[in-house]
Amino acid sequence: MSSLRVAASVVLLFFTLAPLEAAAQLRNLTFKIHNFTTKVDHFTYRNNDTFQMRYIVADKYWNRDKGTIFFYPGNEMRIEPFVYSTGVMWEWAKYFKALLVFAEHRYYGESLPYGENSFKASETADLEHMAYLSSEQAMADYAALLTWLKNNLAGAKNSQVVAFGGSYGAMLAALMRVKYPYIIDA
Structure with a gap:
């Protein structure tokens, strides 16, 4: 040869x-799956319903005193595949002493605002529950989650938040930086 x-x-x-x-x-990878109670409708007073949005936290490398929060806004599927396919976040977590947070997008995976009825038409309206499936509502979910984490997780209050994403998730990450600059630092 x-x-x-x-x-x-x-x-x-x-x-x-x-x-x-x-x-x-x-x-x-080691991580924990949690649920966060969030509003179905963040923008009007007509609907006070809430639902459980799943999110995943990995704190193996996190330094509570000076670590960063790496946030992944979920795309149009359940959240676990993004946890396993977003290697750069895991690699960089070691160097930035980061907490990793992956949030599941409403109406995907197990984060269904109306459970099995989320996609069904009612007797009074065609797919009325689908009105709450929007990028604006999803970003408001993520903003509420990150605010709650920063206020309730020891050491997170002063942590900077860096949003990651790919495809639709990248669009959400970029739009969140524009719409919520007081939550997303980069």
Whole structure:
């Protein structure tokens, strides 16, 4: 076998095994799933209903005295796949002593404002509950969650919040920085 073929084989092996090693590390993540009570409608007084929004916290690397909060606003599916596929947050958490928070988007996963009836039409209106599925309502959920965490989690009050995301989640992260600059620092 020529040295060029050996070198090519080694490079190919490296690029095959490196992602497997990274994936193996992500499978061993430690985190806790919580529920946060939030409003179904943040913007009017007509609806006082609340629901349980799921969120995930990983505090393995967090330094309560000077750590950052890395926040991932959930996309259009349950939250766990984002926990396992957002490796950069986990890698950077070590260096920034960060608390990781992943919030599930309303109407996805188990964060259903009206449970099984979230997607059903009622006798009086067509899909009336779907009126609360919007990026504005989701961002208000996230703002309420982050405010609650900063006020109730020891050491979080003065922590800066950095929002991450991909695709729709990246749009939410960027819009949250614009709409809630007093909550999202970067």
